[in-house]
Amino acid sequence: MLSHWAERAAETFGVGFDEALLASARVLAAARGRASETPSPQLMRDWASYYLSDSLPRDPDRFFTFPETSPPQTRVLEKRRFREGSFRLYAFPSRYEVRNPAVRELYESFTQNRTAYLAHWQHAGGGRRTLVCCHGWSLGEPRQAQRMFRMSRLYDLGLDVALFVTPFHWRRASSLRERLSPPFPFRNPILGLEGFGQAVHDLASSFHLLRDRGASEIGLAGASLGGYLAALFASLTAMPAVVCLIVPLVSFHGIRLPVPFHPALGGDDGAAERVAELWKIHSPLSRGCRLPPERCLIIAARGDRLCPFEDVQELYERWNRPDHLFLRGGHVWFFPRQARGKAWYAFLARNGFIAQPL
Numbered sequence: 001m002l003s004h005w006a007e008r009a010a011e012t013f014g015v016g017f018d019e020a021l022l023a024s025a026r027v028l029a030a031a032r033g034r035a036s037e038t039p040s041p042q043l044m045r046d047w048a049s050y051y052l053s054d055s056l057p058r059d060p061d062r063f064f065t066f067p068e069t070s071p072p073q074t075r076v077l078e079k080r081r082f083r084e085g086s087f088r089l090y091a092f093p094s095r096y097e098v099r100n101p102a103v104r105e106l107y108e109s110f111t112q113n114r115t116a117y118l119a120h121w122q123h124a125g126g127g128r129r130t131l132v133c134c135h136g137w138s139l140g141e142p143r144q145a146q147r148m149f150r151m152s153r154l155y156d157l158g159l160d161v162a163l164f165v166t167p168f169h170w171r172r173a174s175s176l177r178e179r180l181s182p183p184f185p186f187r188n189p190i191l192g193l194e195g196f197g198q199a200v201h202d203l204a205s206s207f208h209l210l211r212d213r214g215a216s217e218i219g220l221a222g223a224s225l226g227g228y229l230a231a232l233f234a235s236l237t238a239m240p241a242v243v244c245l246i247v248p249l250v251s252f253h254g255i256r257l258p259v260p261f262h263p264a265l266g267g268d269d270g271a272a273e274r275v276a277e278l279w280k281i282h283s284p285l286s287r288g289c290r291l292p293p294e295r296c297l298i299i300a301a302r303g304d305r306l307c308p309f310e311d312v313q314e315l316y317e318r319w320n321r322p323d324h325l326f327l328r329g330g331h332v333w334f335f336p337r338q339a340r341g342k343a344w345y346a347f348l349a350r351n352g353f354i355a356q357p358l
Contacts, residue, residue: 041271047190048274050100051281060281063193064200064236067095070208071116083155085123089142090209091115094167096198103190110183112174116202117165118209119145121155126214129353130160132206132240134226138182140170149221150341157345157354160215164206166229167195185225186252189278196282199229200236207239217241219353224307224331225249231284231315238290242351244297244344247304247331250311252279285311289319296322297347299340306331323347 056063071092078089094116098104108114119142122128133149142163146152151161165172166184168191173179185192207218220240222230227248234243249255253276280286289296296319300312309326316324325343327334334340349356 044190044271044274047100047103048278050102051193052274052277057277057280057286060283060286061236063099063281064197065096066204066237067201067208070212071095071205074209077117082121083123085121085155085160087142088120088122090118090120092118092205092209094198094202095205096201098194099197100190100194103194107191107194110168110174113167113172113198115172116205117171118206119163119165120210120213121146121151121161122213123155123158123160126160127216128158128160128214129217129219129241130162130210130215131219131221131348131353132162132164132203132210134164134203134220134222134229135166135169136224136226138169138180140165140172148223154354157348159348159354160210162206162210164203166226167198167202189275193278193282196229196232200233203229203233204237204239217353219243219348219351221246223247227307228284231289232282234289234291234296235284235287236290240291242295242297242348242353243289243291244299244347245312245315246299246340246344247301247307247334248298248312248315249307250315251283251285251308253283254308254311255306284315285318289322293320293322295351297343298322298324299327299343300324301327301329301331301334303329304331323350 051063074090074092076088077091078087080087092115094114098107131154133145133151135145135148139145139148140163145163149161149163151163154161168178168182168184170179173182183191184195210218218240219242220230220233221244222228223246227245228250230240230243231245231248231250234240298312298316298319300307300309302309304312316322325339327336327339329335345354346356348354
C-alpha cells in the first residue's frame with residue numbers, strides 16, 4: 001500500500017511540474033503580447049491558400065524534398081579531442097528551397113538559419129554505427145545535448161554520436177531573444193511548415209555527411225520537439241536504421257499553446273481550421289512509419305501535459321505497436337527514473353547497435 005501511494009504521489013508531482021511550466025508560459029506570453037512573427041489574418045489566408053489549394057493535407061508527402069548527396073562546402077568550425085577520438089562541429093549551407101514563393105523573402109530574412117550545423121563525437125578510425133540526436137524546443141547547444149542524451153555513455157558503449165541542430169535554434173537563431181524563444185515551429189504556422197520542410201531536408205543532408213565520414217548504420221533519436229522531427233523523418237524515409245522517440249510531441253492539435261504561441265487565437269472565424277490543415281501536412285499522425293515496428297521505440301509518460309500522452313497512443317497504434325515504455329509522471333519528472341535508460345540501451349542492443357550493456 002505504501003508503494004502504491006508513493007507511486008501516486010510521484011505521478012502527481014510529475015504532472016504538477018508540467019502544469020507549473022505551462023502556467024509560467026502563459027504569464028510570459030501575456031507579458032510579451034502577440035509576436036511580430038505572427039502574420040495578420042489576411043496575410044495568413046493568402047499564404048495558406050498556396051498549400052491548401054494544392055491538396056497537400058490529403059497527400060502531405062509531396063511537400064517534402066530530400067537531397068541525394070552530401071552537402072558541399074562543409075566546414076569544420078570546431079575540432080577537439082574527445083576520449084581517444086574527436087569532437088567536430090560541422091557547418092554547411094542549407095540547400096532547402098522554400099516551397100511557397102510568397103514567403104521566400106520572409107523565410108530567408110532569417111539569415112543565420114541558412115546555415116545548418118551538425119555536432120559529431122567520433123571514435124578514431126571511423127566505421128562505427130552512429131546515433132543522430134534531435135533536441136527539444138529552444139535547445140540545441142552541444143554541451144547541453146551531450147548531458148541530456150548521455151552521449152558519453154553511448155560513446156563508451158561503442159557508438160559514434162551526432163547532434164542535429166533544428167532550424168531557428170542555437171546558432172541558427174538570429175538573436176539571443178530568438179534563441180531563447182524560437183519562432184519555429186509554433187507561432188507562425190507558415191514558418192512552422194516550411195521549417196519542417198527544411199529540417200527534414202537538412203537532416204537528410206546530415207545523414208549523407210555522416211556516411212561520407214565513415215558511419216555504417218545510422219540511427220535516430222529525438223526528445224520532445226526532437227521526437228516530433230524524428231517521428232516525421234521516420235514516416236517519410238527509411239534512412240534511419242532505428243528510431244527512438246523520447247517523451248515526444250506527436251501532434252500540435254492537442255497541445256495547449258498560449259498566445260502568442262497559438263497562431264489561430266485572435267484570427268478570423270476560419271483561422272483555426274486553416275492552421276489545423278497546415279499542421280496536418282507535417283504531422284507524424286498523417287502517415288505511417290517506414291521502419292518495421294521492432295526497429296522503433298517509443299518512451300512516453302502517461303501524465304505528460306506538454307506532449308499529450310493521448311497523441312502518443314494514437315501514433316503507437318498507427319506505427320503497428322512498436323517497442324514501447326509508458327512511464328508514470330510527466331514530461332520532465334517521470335518514474336521509475338532508471339527505466340527509460342534501461343529500455344533505451346536494451347533496444348539498441350536488440351537491434352545490434354551496441355553490445356548488451358552490463
